[in-house]
Each structure stands twice: as C-alpha cells, then as structure tokens.
Amino acid sequence: MKRREFIKTIMIGSLAFFLIKPAKSKDIFVYVVDSKKCIGCGSCVKACRAENHVPERKYRTWVERYVVTSNGELENIFVESPNGGEFGFGDLDVDENEILRAYFVPKLCMHCDKPPCVKVCPVNATWITEEGVVLIDKSHCIGCKYCIQACPYGARYFNHHEKVVDKCTWCYHRIMRGMRPACVTVCPTGARMFGKLQDEHIQKTLRERNIRILKPELNTRPKVFYENVGWEVW
Amino acid sequence: MKHVRRALVVFINILIILIVVIFGIKGLGEEVYPAIADKLFGVEGIYGTSGEQKEIIKKPVHAEGREYCSKCHEEIYRKSDQGKHNFDCQTCHGAASDHPKMRLKVDSSREFCLGCHKATIGRDNETIRVLHNWENHGKDRVCTACHDPHHPWFD
Structure with missing residues (x-):
C-alpha cells in the first residue's frame, strides 16, 4: 500500500468513526411525580433508607413542602423539609386564609440526559448508562466532592462511612430485575410513577399540559417530570 | 526550499487530523467527552463504565x-x-x-395512622381522607380498636 492510499483510508476511516453516533437505547427510563397526590407521609424516604442503606441525615430522596401565602401583597414563598420529610410535616404558624397554595414536592436525582456531575468528575467514576441512569463507581470515587457542587439539584451527598459520594440510582438493582424503585413501590397514593418512556401510563401523563421539569434553563435535560407544581418549585 | 515545503505539508496534515479528532469528539456530544478515552481504547470497567454496573445489579x-x-x-x-x-x-x-x-414490627399507635390522615397544610383532601377533628375522634384509643388497618371502612 502506498503512503497516499494509507493516509486516505485512515482519514476516511476516522471520519466515519466520529460521524456515526452511538445508537442510544430505546428503553429510556423516566420518572413522573404528581405533586397533587403527594401527602407528605415520608414513607418513600424511609423505604429508600432501608433499601439503599443511606446514612442518617443524608437523603437520596426527600420531600419538600411549598407554602405560598399572601396577605394583600405579592406572594410569599415558604419552603421546608424537616428531616427530609421522613417523619412527616408538622403544623405551621400561618393563617389558613392567607394560603394561596400549598403542596408537597418529592425530590430526587433527576438523572439528567446531560449530567453536569458526570462532566466534572476528574476520575470518570460516575457515568450515564444506556438506560439513562447516572451511576457512581464507589471503588473508583476519590471523594473530591466536585460533583456535589456541580449538581444543580442537590441530589448528591457524601457518605462519611464509605468516604465516597453517593446518590439515587433509581434503585438500579431493582429496575434491572423488572421491579420498580423502592420509593415508587411504597408510595401509598401513587404520586410517584416510574417506567420506560414508551410505557402507556408514562405516555398518558407526559401528554398532559401541566407537566414541567426543574431548572430547564440549565439545559441538563432531566428525566424526572413534575405534574401540578407551581412556578416557585426550583 | 523543497525540504521546507515538505515539512510544512506534514505539519498541515497533522493539524488537519487534530482538528478532525477534536470536532469528531465534540460531535459525539459533550456529555460523553470525559469517558471517550476509555471507549476509544476499548477499556471497559477500569474507569467504572461497565464493571461496577454489573456489581450494582447484584445488590440484594x-x-x-x-x-x-x-x-x-x-x-x-x-x-x-x-x-x-x-x-x-x-x-x-x-x-x-x-x-x-x-x-x-408494625407501629399501631395513633400517631402512625395520623402520619397520613391528619389534616396538614399542603395535604390534598381529594387524594386522602384527612381527619379534621383528629384530636377528638376516638380519643385515647388506638385507631385499630375500631378500624381494620387492611380495610378501614365499615360496610
């Protein structure tokens, strides 16, 4: 083979290699939260702790309460999450007539399609799988906590026992066995929904108009969708 | 002059290859950028791309x-x-x-049932049957004294 031919084949080969994008799997998992159905009982947080051995005072999923009040002025927004909502929510010192709207918002890792946490990891210990789940290699994590700062949703926490960063995996060991994540399984009202994008019950809710994602301006393309939440959820 | 031109041609070739590589990697998408080195060399698992994935699945x-x-x-x-x-x-x-x-163990105290059924700010009446007079309804008795927890309605 002549040099010219060799260079030509190398060039064409490399071009073809880079232009062909890796085909993404069709089985993308999505998570839908209906805020109207959430009653703030905290059983999801307890189930997550039992299933994934989450250390105390750390949360893979947590529930927030948004209370929007107004006494003749513009809206006041009050957000709280006592113990991550694990033991329920207490009374508030607000006048019931002043409340415009109040609801619970379960939060978890958004499993972004363009995860900022994956981008910043200096040792590539976190990655996104074909199913769209963002995972962490605990044996490779050096515990630098860059990803905790990079995550705009605050979904990552530092596990002080194992000295690594940890996060929600959508119960990867469960969904790969055809089960639902622990938080979805235990939810008594069905506020949390999980499934593949093509699933019927997911398609039905995704066709609703009042569905939204959190922080769309960051272009992280989260795969957790919220139904019936106000503009103030952030 | 000839050898200078040759060196220039080689230099420009190298430059073109570099540019092609950079744009090729960018074309794959920013989000795969960090792990691209592993994928190019076919090294899987060393930086956690697949080895740990199989381990996580095995969790009980x-x-x-x-x-x-x-x-x-x-x-x-x-x-x-x-x-x-x-x-x-x-x-x-x-x-x-x-x-x-x-x-x-199951907690059969009043507080356990009220964890869901107490009237709380933010709890939707349509989703769950909330108890507004929870302080007086069945006072000093556990809920299970009257209600069957698996079927709490009276037919």
Whole structure:
C-alpha cells in the first residue's frame, strides 16, 4: 500500500468513526411525580433508607413542602423539609386564609440526559448508562466532592462511612430485575410513577399540559417530570 | 526550499487530523467527552463504565412487592385489595428483607395512622381522607380498636 492510499483510508476511516453516533437505547427510563397526590407521609424516604442503606441525615430522596401565602401583597414563598420529610410535616404558624397554595414536592436525582456531575468528575467514576441512569463507581470515587457542587439539584451527598459520594440510582438493582424503585413501590397514593418512556401510563401523563421539569434553563435535560407544581418549585 | 515545503505539508496534515479528532469528539456530544478515552481504547470497567454496573445489579433487594407477600398472606392481600388501602405492604410494615426469620414490627399507635390522615397544610383532601377533628375522634384509643388497618371502612 502506498503512503497516499494509507493516509486516505485512515482519514476516511476516522471520519466515519466520529460521524456515526452511538445508537442510544430505546428503553429510556423516566420518572413522573404528581405533586397533587403527594401527602407528605415520608414513607418513600424511609423505604429508600432501608433499601439503599443511606446514612442518617443524608437523603437520596426527600420531600419538600411549598407554602405560598399572601396577605394583600405579592406572594410569599415558604419552603421546608424537616428531616427530609421522613417523619412527616408538622403544623405551621400561618393563617389558613392567607394560603394561596400549598403542596408537597418529592425530590430526587433527576438523572439528567446531560449530567453536569458526570462532566466534572476528574476520575470518570460516575457515568450515564444506556438506560439513562447516572451511576457512581464507589471503588473508583476519590471523594473530591466536585460533583456535589456541580449538581444543580442537590441530589448528591457524601457518605462519611464509605468516604465516597453517593446518590439515587433509581434503585438500579431493582429496575434491572423488572421491579420498580423502592420509593415508587411504597408510595401509598401513587404520586410517584416510574417506567420506560414508551410505557402507556408514562405516555398518558407526559401528554398532559401541566407537566414541567426543574431548572430547564440549565439545559441538563432531566428525566424526572413534575405534574401540578407551581412556578416557585426550583 | 523543497525540504521546507515538505515539512510544512506534514505539519498541515497533522493539524488537519487534530482538528478532525477534536470536532469528531465534540460531535459525539459533550456529555460523553470525559469517558471517550476509555471507549476509544476499548477499556471497559477500569474507569467504572461497565464493571461496577454489573456489581450494582447484584445488590440484594430488601423490599419485595405486594405479590411476594401474597404468597403466604393471601387472605390479607385479598382484603386490602378491595379498598384504597391496596398500596404496598412495606409502606406500613417496613422492608421485608429477611422477614420469615425476623418478625416484622408494625407501629399501631395513633400517631402512625395520623402520619397520613391528619389534616396538614399542603395535604390534598381529594387524594386522602384527612381527619379534621383528629384530636377528638376516638380519643385515647388506638385507631385499630375500631378500624381494620387492611380495610378501614365499615360496610
């Protein structure tokens, strides 16, 4: 083979290699939260702790309460999450007539399609799988906590026992066995929904108009969708 | 002059290849950029791309579903299936990780039931039947004195 031919084949080969994008799997998992159905009982947080051995005072999923009040002025927004909502929510010192709207918002890792946490990891210990789940290699994590700062949703926490960063995996060991994540399984009202994008019950809710994602301006393309939440959820 | 031109041609070639590589990697998408080195060299697992993934799948499941419980407790399963208390058993009973060996404890106090059924700010009346006069309704008695927890309605 002549040099010219060799260079030509190398060039064409490399071009073809880079232009062909890796085909993404069709089985993308999505998570839908209906805020109207959430009653703030905290059983999801307890189930997550039992299933994934989450250390105390750390949360893979947590529930927030948004209370929007107004006494003749513009809206006041009050957000709280006592113990991550694990033991329920207490009374508030607000006048019931002043409340415009109040609801619970379960939060978890958004499993972004363009995860900022994956981008910043200096040792590539976190990655996104074909199913769209963002995972962490605990044996490779050096515990630098860059990803905790990079995550705009605050979904990552530092596990002080194992000295690594940890996060929600959508119960990867469960969904790969055809089960639902622990938080979805235990939810008594069905506020949390999980499934593949093509699933019927997911398609039905995704066709609703009042569905939204959190922080769309960051272009992280989260795969957790919220139904019936106000503009103030952030 | 000839050897200078040759060196220039080689230099420009190298430059073109570099530019092609950079744009090629960018074309794959920014989000795969960090792990591209692993994928190019076919090294899987060393930087956690697939080895750990298989390990995570092997993790034991602690909370099985309702159907798992129904294998032994079919009567209760059928009873709860009739009403809206047809959610998962572990919501109240806790995770059944090694249940047949370990007995499951269930909290039967008033506070446990009120954890869901107390009237709270933010709780939707349409979703759950909230108890507005929870302080006086069945005072000083546990809820299970009158209500069957698996089927709390009176027919």
